[in-house]
Amino acid sequence: MKVVTFGEIMLRLTPPGHLRFSQAQQFDVIYGGGESNVAVALANFGLDAHFVTRLPDNDIGNCALMELRKRNVQTQHIIRGGERLGIYFLEMGAVQRGSKVVYDRAYSGMATIEKGMVDWDEVFKDADWFHWTGITPALSQGAADACLEAIQAANRLGVPVSTDLNYRKKLWNYGKDPQEVMPALVEGCDVILGNEEDAEKHFGLHPEEVDVTAGGAVDGTKYLPVLKELMKRFPRCKMTITTLRGSISASHNSWAGVLYDGETLFETETYQITDIVDRVGGGDSFMSALIYGLLTYKDDKQRALDFAVGASCLKHTIYGDANLVTVDEVLKLVDGDGSGRVSR
Numbered sequence: 001m002k003v004v005t006f007g008e009i010m011l012r013l014t015p016p017g018h019l020r021f022s023q024a025q026q027f028d029v030i031y032g033g034g035e036s037n038v039a040v041a042l043a044n045f046g047l048d049a050h051f052v053t054r055l056p057d058n059d060i061g062n063c064a065l066m067e068l069r070k071r072n073v074q075t076q077h078i079i080r081g082g083e084r085l086g087i088y089f090l091e092m093g094a095v096q097r098g099s100k101v102v103y104d105r106a107y108s109g110m111a112t113i114e115k116g117m118v119d120w121d122e123v124f125k126d127a128d129w130f131h132w133t134g135i136t137p138a139l140s141q142g143a144a145d146a147c148l149e150a151i152q153a154a155n156r157l158g159v160p161v162s163t164d165l166n167y168r169k170k171l172w173n174y175g176k177d178p179q180e181v182m183p184a185l186v187e188g189c190d191v192i193l194g195n196e197e198d199a200e201k202h203f204g205l206h207p208e209e210v211d212v213t214a215g216g217a218v219d220g221t222k223y224l225p226v227l228k229e230l231m232k233r234f235p236r237c238k239m240t241i242t243t244l245r246g247s248i249s250a251s252h253n254s255w256a257g258v259l260y261d262g263e264t265l266f267e268t269e270t271y272q273i274t275d276i277v278d279r280v281g282g283g284d285s286f287m288s289a290l291i292y293g294l295l296t297y298k299d300d301k302q303r304a305l306d307f308a309v310g311a312s313c314l315k316h317t318i319y320g321d322a323n324l325v326t327v328d329e330v331l332k333l334v335d336g337d338g339s340g341r342v343s344r
Contacts, residue, residue, distance in 0.1 A: 001047045001048060001128045001129070001295050002047075002048040002050065002126055002127045002128050002129075003039070003042050003047055003048070003049050003050070003127070003128060003129040003130075003131065003291060003295075004050045004051075004052060004077075004123055004124065004127050004129070004130045004131070004159075005035040005036070005038050005039045005042075005049070005050070005051050005052070005130075005131045005132070006035055006051075006052045006053070006130070006131075006132050006136065006146075006147065006150050007033055007034055007035030007036065007053060007110070007132060007133055007135060007136045008033045008034075008035070008036075008053055008086055008105070008108065008110035008111070008135070008136065008139065009031055009032065009033040009035075009036040009051070009053055009055070009064050009067075009068070009085075010031070010032065010033050010085065010086040010087060010088050010105060010108075011029065011030075011031060011060065011063075011064070011085050011086070011087045011088075012029070012030040012031065012032055012087075012088055012089075012090055012280075012320075012321060013027035013028070013029065013087060013088070013089050013090070014027060014028045014030065014089070014090045014091075014092060015027060015028075015091060015092070016028055017092075018092050018093070018094045019091075020091055021089065021091050021100075021102075027089075030320045030321060031063065031064045031067040031068075031321075032280075032281065032320065032321025032322055033086075033135075033321070034133040034135045034164065034166055034283075034284050035051065035053075035131065035132065035133055035135075035136070035284075036051050036053070036068065036073070036321075036322075037281045037284035037285070037288070037321050037322045037323070038131055038284050038287055038288040038291070039051040039068070039073045039288075040068070040071045040073055040322035040323070040324075041284070041285055041288035041289065041292075041311070041322055041323040041324075042288050042291065042292060043071055043072040043073045043074075044071065044072075044322075044323070044324055044325070044326065045288070045289075045292045045326075045327050046327065047292065047295070048074065049072070049073050049074060050073070050074040050075075050076075050077060050123070050127075051068055051073050051074070051075060051077075051078065052077045052078060052118060052123055052150075053078055053079075053109070053110055054078070054079050054080070054081055054082055054109040054110050054112075054113045054117065055078055055079075055080055055081075055082070055085065055109050055110075056080070056081070056082045056083060056084050056085055056108075056109045057080040057081065058084075060084070060085045061080065061085055061109065064085055065078065071322070077118065077119075077122070077123045079113075079117055079118060080109070081109055081112075081113075081117075082107070082108055082109025082110070082111070082112045082113075083107050083108070083109070083112070084107060084108055084109070085108060085109065086103075086104070086105030086108035086109075086110065086111065087103075087104040087105060088101055088102065088103050088104065088105065089101070089102040089104070090280060092278070093250035093251075094250055094251055095249050095250060095251050096249050096250065097250060098250050099250060099279070099280075101170070103170055103171065105139070108139075110136075110139060110143060111139045111140045111142075111143060112140065112142060113140075113142050113143055113146050114142040114145065114146065115142070115145040115146050115148075115149045116149070117146065118146065118149075118150070120149065120150050120153035120154075121153065121157070123150075123153075124153060124154055124157050124159050127154075127157075127159045128159070128160070128295060129159065129160050129161075129162065129291055129295065130150065130151075130154040130159050130160070130161045130162070131161075131162045131163070131164075131287065131291060132147055132150065132151065132161075132162075132163055132185075133163060133164040133165070133166040134163065134164065134165045134166040134167060134168070134178070134182060134198065134202065135166050135168055135171065137178075137181050137182065137185060138168055138171035138172045138178065139171060139174075140174050141174060141176065144176075144181050144185070147185060148184060148185055148188075151185055151188040151189070152188060154188070155188045160190045160191070161188055161189045161190050161191070162189060162190065162191035162192070162193070162287070162290075162291060163185070163186060163189045163191070163192055163193065164193045164194070164283055164284070164287045165182070165186075165192065165193065165194035165195075165198035165199070165202055166194075166198065166283065167197055167198045167201040167202060169201070178201055178202050179201075179202060179203065179204065182202045182203070183202075183203070183233075186202075186234050186237075187234055187236065188236065189234065189236065189237055190236060190237060190238050190239075191237070191238065191239055191240075191241070191290075191294070192230055192234065192237050192239075192240045192241070193240075193241045193242070193243075193283070193286070193287055193290070194230075194240075194241075194242060195242055195243060195245070195283075196223070196226070196242070199226050199230065203230070203233065205226045205229055205230070206226070218244040218245070218246045218254065218256070220242075220244050220256065220257075220258035220265070220267050221258075221265065221267075223242050223244075223258055224258075224260060224265055226242075227240040227241075227242065227258070227260040227265075228240075228260065231260070231262055238261065238262070239259055239260060239261045239262070239301070240259075240260050241257065241258065241259045241260075241290065241305070242257065242258055243255070243256070243257045243282075243283060243286050243309075243312070244256040244257060244258065244270070245282070246270075250276070250279075251274070251275060251276050252272070252273065252274050252275075252276070253273050253276060253279065253316070254270050254271070254272055254273070255270065255271045255272075255273055255282075255309065255312065255313050255316070256268050256269065256270040256271065256309060257286065257305055257308060257309045258305075259301055259304075259305045261301060264301075266301050266302050266305050268305055268306050268309040269306075269309075271309070271310075271313040271338075273313060273316045276316045277316060277317050277318060277319055278316065278318060278319045278320060279316055280320075280321055281315060281320070281321040281322060281323065282312050282315055282316060283312070284321070284322070284323070285311055285312040285314075285315035285322075285323035286308045286309065286311070286312035287308075288311070288323065289307050289308040289310070289311030289312060289323075289330065290304060290305065290307075290308035292307065292311075292327075293305070293306075293307040293308055306334050307330055307331075307334055310330045310331075310333045310334040311323060311325060311330045313333065314329060314330060314333060
């Protein structure tokens with residue numbers, strides 16, 4: 001199965017351990033981004049994962065390219081150009097102190113991409129799926145135009161399209177409100193993933209009586225009106241999904257998911273993730289596993305959703321942006337073994 005993702009890969013700089021920025025004497029280097037994380041996880045699951053982006057033609061751009069290739073992601077459709085690779089600084093939170101992100105990605109290769117730079121007909125040859133996120137159109141007008149161009153090409157060629165709405169308030173600063181940009185892109189999507197903030201900021205939708213900061217498990221049934229409204233607003237959409245993260249603290253989250261296909265609301269069990277190693281990329285790991293599940297288990301939406309939640313639960317134990325667990329490890333958890341015993 002060939003899956004194409006489109007977006008930005010960045011250089012992530014993180015103080016070791018749980019040091020604050022002001023304490024750091026050095027930074028750990030990791031390469032990651034919403035759509036590249038999805039591609040890495042899918043390649044790790046054994047699918048033919050292709051990542052499309054624009055990288056600067058310099059040593060740092062080459063490092064990002066090598067990281068993708070190391071993870072068996074197909075990179076032949078990546079174009080080169082722009083002044084720099086985007087950077088983000090991550091301060092890892094712990095217990096009641098939340099994590100912090102500082103972006104330094106202006107004028108990156110992806111932020112300065114333009115419509116017409118990518119040959120989408122060539123990219124989508126024999127493709128079985130296309131995935132993008134709301135991060136890309138938040139970067140610049142050019143990135144939004146290129147994203148819309150990709151979605152329209154996928155629609156024309158009959159390639160299913162998914163999106164993770166991924167609202168990022170620190171990125172929408174080029175003069176456009178997300179509610180001006182996102183609807184035209186989401187109209188071309190068959191599968192929509194988004195949480196309560198995504199739905200509210202992009203489309204003005206908010207589930208009643210939902211407070212993810214209250215601690216404990218989140219009631220998935222309270223999201224059903226929003227999931228229904230998304231399908232009503234975007235008739236092409238065949239299913240809407242949300243992850244359910246209850247934030248007890250930065251180190252302890254509850255984790256589950258729901259999927260609505262227009263008739264049935266599918267729900268998963270709730271995992272208690274009590275000692276989070278790295279929660280960055282949790283949504284990306286869910287999306288990649290959901291794509292894998294929908295392609296692998298076909299009409300068994302419950303199995304696909306369970307696989308997605310199980311895979312993303314395990315991602316919280318992996319340092320870095322991308323999920324590096326195997327299909328067998330996910331199935332072991334999904335089928336009831338969460339003991340964490342040593343495999344000998």
